[in-house]
Amino acid sequence: MDRTELAQVLTRARTALTPQDVGLPAGSRRRVAGLRREEVAQLAGVSVDYVVRLEQGRGPHPSAQVLSALARALRMDDDARAELFHLAGSAPPMPGTVDEHVRPSVQRLLDRLDDLPTMVLSARGDILAWNSLASALLGDWSLIPRRERNIIWQRFLGTPDPRRSTVAMDDDERRATDAQAVATLRATTARYPRDPAVQELVSELRRRSERFDELWRAGGSSTSWPFDRKAIDHPSLGRITLDCDSLHVPSSDQTVIVYSAEPGTPDSDALALLRVLGTQSMTTAG
Known part of the structure; x- marks a missing residue:
């Protein structure tokens, strides 16, 4: 070293x-x-x-x-x-493990989409990169410990935080998206059988979440993330309903998630207000 x-x-x-x-x-x-x-x-x-x-x-x-x-x-x-x-005296990551490195070309895409909340996820579901508007919409990921910056970990093990947004869904939607999330991680496990971090994530989720373990034992796999249209309860602006598109990056097996709203709608106006507010809160001391 x-x-x-x-x-x-x-x-x-x-x-x-x-x-x-x-x-x-x-x-x-x-x-x-x-x-x-x-x-x-x-x-x-x-x-x-x-x-x-x-x-x-x-x-x-x-x-x-x-x-x-x-x-x-x-x-x-x-x-x-x-x-x-x-x-540092270490060998760079070898093929056969989940790619956690956001390539400069993907980072440039993230930078250009500065008017839309955008994030980059690994094949494991790790939140690897995000822009400032994604922080304004969902909460600042840099304040979350690195090992917890994973959408599947947050879904099954995360605790509510009044400073962060939550995705609004009924019980049927929750059951369906829970199953889909587990299925994507099962597919990742099959693609990366030698990745120790994948095995550790699955082991922790099965050990600590009865719901995850039940779904894992039920079987089934999928390569698509459960993204389409999301109703997001923002701590300051209330509910914002956004289209949620996922763009796959084959070379790194990563996913770029982009939130948007139809122009001229109240949801589009809410996004415009977020661009001005950033991560500052609109609440006042009572």
């Missing part, structure tokens, strides 16, 4: 980015170029102290999962990610 060179690579990558590049609010009075260490830590799901120690060349040996998270947080391309792994 070349700690000195690794520290320089991480620092250069961090200072080359802006908050807007990674879907975070810019804020004011920024005293450093690029991202703050706190922002990198949030995006990667590690502690700030961990990032500080790595950048000072005195950090521990990062795991492959942490290296992937850092490469994703810092928007590294394939070559830069490979360099990061080699400097």
Whole structure:
């Protein structure tokens, strides 16, 4: 592990980015170029102290999962990610495992769709990247621990948070989408039998969620995510009903999720208001 060179690579990558590049609010009075260490830590799901120690060349040996998270947080391309792994004394991810790296071309697409809430999901259902409007609509994913940034984990194990939006659905819709979500993870397990993170996710869900375990034992698989049209209860704006389209990226087996509304509708007006509000709350102290 070349700690000195690794520290320089991480620092250069961090200072080359802006908050807007990674879907975070810019804020004011920024005293450093690029991202703050706190922002990198949030995006990667590690502690700030961990990032500080790595950048000072005195950090521990990062795991492959942490290296992937850092490469994703810092928007590294394939070559830069490979360099990061080699400097840390690890082999880059091999074929046969779920691709967690958002390619620059997909990131550019995310950047261009800044007027629509957009997210990128891995084949496991991990939320890999999102734009600022997705944070305004659904809640800031950077505040969620990295291991919990997974739509299936959130569906079966997540706890309600009044600061975040929820998807409104009746019991029939809930049962149908629960089954579809489990079926997609079963299909992922078949495609990536050697991916340890897939096995760990399934094991945790079966152990902690009776509903998931029941559906898993029932069998069935599907390659399509349960997205179509969503009624979303926003903590400030109330219910917003949006079209939800999924675009598959075959080269990485990832899914780009885009929310939109028909122009001229109240839902379209609500999205326009979200673009102005960002992640700030409309509630006032009573």
